[in-house]
Amino acid sequence: MKIEWKADDAAGIEHRCMVVLATKDGDLINGPEAVAEQAKAFGESGELGKSFGGSVYVTDPKGVEAQRLLIFNVGEKLEKDNDLRRATARAWKALRGKGIQEILFSLDGLEGDDAVRAAVEGFILGDYQFTELKSEKDKLPGKLETLTLHDTRDYRDKVARWQKIARGTERARDLCQMPANHLYPESLAEKVLAWSEECGYKASVLTEEECRKAGMGAMISVAQGSDRDGRFIITEYEPEQPSGKTVVLVGKAVTFDSGGLSLKPGANMPEMKGDMGGGATVIGTMSVLRDAGCPHRVIGLVPAVENMPSAKATRPSDVVTSLSGLTVEINNTDAEGRLIMADALTYAKRYNPDFVVDFATLTGACLVALGPYVCAVMGNHQPLVDGILEAGQSVYENFWQLPLVDEYNEFLKSETADVSNISSTRWGGTITAGLFLQRFAGDFQWAHCDIAPGLYEKATDYHPSGGIGVGVRMNIEMLNSL
Ligand code: BES
Ligand code: ZN
Ligand code: ZN
Numbered sequence: 001m002k003i004e005w006k007a008d009d010a011a012g013i014e015h016r017c018m019v020v021l022a023t024k025d026g027d028l029i030n031g032p033e034a035v036a037e038q039a040k041a042f043g044e045s046g047e048l049g050k051s052f053g054g055s056v057y058v059t060d061p062k063g064v065e066a067q068r069l070l071i072f073n074v075g076e077k078l079e080k081d082n083d084l085r086r087a088t089a090r091a092w093k094a095l096r097g098k099g100i101q102e103i104l105f106s107l108d109g110l111e112g113d114d115a116v117r118a119a120v121e122g123f124i125l126g127d128y129q130f131t132e133l134k135s136e137k138d139k140l141p142g143k144l145e146t147l148t149l150h151d152t153r154d155y156r157d158k159v160a161r162w163q164k165i166a167r168g169t170e171r172a173r174d175l176c177q178m179p180a181n182h183l184y185p186e187s188l189a190e191k192v193l194a195w196s197e198e199c200g201y202k203a204s205v206l207t208e209e210e211c212r213k214a215g216m217g218a219m220i221s222v223a224q225g226s227d228r229d230g231r232f233i234i235t236e237y238e239p240e241q242p243s244g245k246t247v248v249l250v251g252k253a254v255t256f257d258s259g260g261l262s263l264k265p266g267a268n269m270p271e272m273k274g275d276m277g278g279g280a281t282v283i284g285t286m287s288v289l290r291d292a293g294c295p296h297r298v299i300g301l302v303p304a305v306e307n308m309p310s311a312k313a314t315r316p317s318d319v320v321t322s323l324s325g326l327t328v329e330i331n332n333t334d335a336e337g338r339l340i341m342a343d344a345l346t347y348a349k350r351y352n353p354d355f356v357v358d359f360a361t362l363t364g365a366c367l368v369a370l371g372p373y374v375c376a377v378m379g380n381h382q383p384l385v386d387g388i389l390e391a392g393q394s395v396y397e398n399f400w401q402l403p404l405v406d407e408y409n410e411f412l413k414s415e416t417a418d419v420s421n422i423s424s425t426r427w428g429g430t431i432t433a434g435l436f437l438q439r440f441a442g443d444f445q446w447a448h449c450d451i452a453p454g455l456y457e458k459a460t461d462y463h464p465s466g467g468i469g470v471g472v473r474m475n476i477e478m479l480n481s482l
Contacts, residue, residue, distance in 0.1 A: 001127060002146045003120075003163060006104075010150040011035075011064045015104040018066035019091045021074050021084070024048060029074060030109035030119075034063030039071050048073045052087070055094050066104055070095055082396040084110070084118040089126025089462035096142045106150035114394060116155055117162050121395075121473075123147050124166045126462040130177035164291035165476050169469035171195075172284030176274040176455070176467020180256035185223075185231040185304035188253060188276065192233050192283055192302070200290030201300070206232035216343040218322040219303050222336040225260055225313030226306035232344070233279075235286045235300040243295040245482060248353040249286070249475070250344045252337045252360035253279025253304035260333030261309045262316055274455045274467040275337070278359035279304060281451065281471035292476045299351050303340040307333070319417045323347060324440055329417035337362045338436045339421060345440040355384055355482060356444040358437065359451050359471055365429030366450040374398045375454060375470060378434040379447030384482075388447055391477035397470050399449065402431055409435055 006013050011034035020031035026043015028036045042048045042056045049055070052075035061069035072091040074083055092103065103123065110116050127144040131137060149159065175183065175191075183191075189205040196203040208230040212220050216232070223230030233253075253276035258264060264272065279302040286300040314320070319329050320339075323346040328339065337360050348356050366376050375392075377399040379385040385401055392399040411432055414420035419439060423432035434448050441448075454470035456463055 001124060001144050003159060004146060004148045005156055006148060006150045007152055010106045010108065013065055013104060013148070013150065015066040015148060016102045017068040017070060017095060017100050018064060018104040019070045019072065019088070019095070020106070021072050021087050021091070022048065023077055024050060024054070024073050024075055028109070029078065031106045032064060035061065035069060035071070038062060042071055051075050053090060055091065057098070068100070081114045081118040084115055085122040085125070085396065086461040088119050088122030092123055092126050092144055096144070099142070101142050101145040102148065103144065104148045104150065107155060108150065108152060113158065116159070118396070120149070120159050120162060121166060122462055124163060125169065128170060128173060128464055130174060130464065132174070132178070133182070161292065165288050165473055168284040168288035168472040171287050172280040172469035172472050173464060173467055175280040175283065176277050176469070177464070178273070180273045180306065183276070184228040184255045184306055185253070186229060188255060188279070188304050189231040189233050192235060195287055196235070199287040201235045201237045201286050203233065203235045205234070214323065215321070216323045217320040218328055218339040219305065219343040221314045221318065221320040221330060222254070222260070222307050222339050223305040225310045226308040228255070228306045230303070230305040232347070233302040233304055235283070237286060237289040237294065237298045239295055239297065241295070242297055245296045245354045246299065246351055247296050247479060247482065248299045248301060248348040248351055248356045249282045250301045250341060250348060250356065250358040251278035251280070251282030252276070252341055252362065253302045254337060254340070255304060255306050257307045257334070257336065258309060260307050260336060261313050262332045262334040263309055264334060271455055275361050276304065277361040277451055277454050277467045280467060280469065281359040281475070284469055284472040285475040288472070288476065294476065294479050296479060296482060298479065299348070299353070301344045301347060303344045305340055307336045322440070326419060326439060327417040329414040329420045331420050332422045335421045335433070338433055341437055342440040345437065348444070349442065353444060356441060356446045357384070357388070357449065359449045361452045361455060362450045363430045363433045363452055366452040369402070369430055370400055370453060372453050372456065374400050376400060376402045376430050376450040377447055378402050378404050378431070380404070380438065380441065381445035381447065384445055384447045387478050387481050388449065388474065391481060392474045394477050395473040397474040399474070402434065404434055404438060405431055408432055412436055
């Protein structure tokens with residue numbers, strides 16, 4: 001999507017289609033005074049609809065040079081900046097069925113960076129489609145080719161930066177959408193290597209055999225059941241003027257989670273192509289650090305495996321030795337994410353990090369606890385957790401802190417090994433998974449994000465169904481605040 005800029009009077013700009021937002025009563029939120037009267041009239045007549053999502057499409061509108069005008073109803077009033085993200089995404093979706101591929105949108109009337117960012121991101125993120133595997137591309141809904149922003153305050157550089165960051169979210173989404181016969185550990189690693197130059201990071205990859213030799217017994221125990229070889233993907237970003245701080249990001253990439261011998265029920269299994277969402281968040285983030293001007297050295301570690309049942313698969317009750325030396329009794333092969341994350345966290349030690357943050361679609365229990373739109377964060381260093389909560393809020397990627405309740409460590413006891421990979425109780429599954437990881441986070445200043453809620457069953461205003469790429473935009477803000 002191309003973004004163009006105009007600073008002269010918005011009403012006088014010749015264009016295919018202008019979009020303005022208004023309350024349900026027709027009070028204009030952005031855009032030129034020249035359309036205020038029309039918006040008000042449609043509000044009063046009821047044609048704008050009673051609530052968020054209603055709209056009026058005006059052909060040959062009065063007072064403006066644009067050929068078409070879409071007035072979009074944001075409801076009673078704008079409750080929060082994110083309503084702008086939802087509104088512009090939906091406004092665009094209302095237009096793309098009409099053969100329109102260019103929009104004129106005025107930033108005048110929007111107050112503050114967060115509001116402007118939300119409005120622009122709505123167009124960008126709302127335009128997302130995963131089309132790689134469709135053969136008849138001309139039958140797909142159109143793309144938003146050009147967004148012309150009218151602005152009298154010079155938001156150019158900021159918007160350009162936000163657009164580049166959104167590219168990281170798109171990359172993460174693409175990885176999640178890609179089915180597991182196309183995206184598996186080896187092909188994921190190849191993609192990450194291929195992107196490295198364009199995105200400004202260095203990348204290297206350990207093969208499954210190299211992981212085994214290195215002692216990553218926990219990761220290998222998951223990888224061994226699959227005919228697809230596992231990979232350990234390492235990415236490194238060095239800023240031009242380093243702050244001196246090193247941050248390690250770790251992301252779970254189970255390219256397909258069948259559950260292994262503790263096989264999942266069939267109904268929701270297709271979703272599990274997105275079980276590499278944590279890895280996608282990390283790779284998406286790494287891919288935009290240079291564009292975002294991240295001041296810290298950042299290492300992205302992505303253990304990538306496929307979790308399958310087979311004659312070579314780990315048996316429930318098997319005991320393996322992790323890279324840290326801790327022995328783990330694997331009582332449920334479907335609790336595989338924590339196993340690969342454990343070894344990756346141990347691996348992070350060699351970078352002597354100031355902070356470690358991990359991302360994983362780790363537990364179904366997280367959806368039970370927080371519902372579909374809020375991810376969980378836990379950690380041993382409150383300022384880091386606070387940084388994630390605040391950064392998330394600023395871009396409306398919502399995280400909520402759960403406690404790492406010390407007493408629950410009791411539930412992870414194993415008769416035969418140092419620790420069990422599942423809890424002896426069904427309650428608090430997100431917390432006990434976090435506590436398992438804490439054993440491997442050692443003395444890092446560490447936070448763990450359970451992003452299982454980042455896999456959507458249904459598309460929403462500016463999110464696709466499947467992996468939404470949650471955490472990329474948050475990460476950039478969080479890194480900036482460290
Ligand atoms: N990948 C799943 C968690 C998941 C479930 C993510 C639904 C997104 C949506 C994870 O590997 C898993 O299967 N966890 C088990 C853990 C249990 C066996 C302790 C779960 O949540 O049921
Ligand atoms: Zn699982
Ligand atoms: Zn999983």
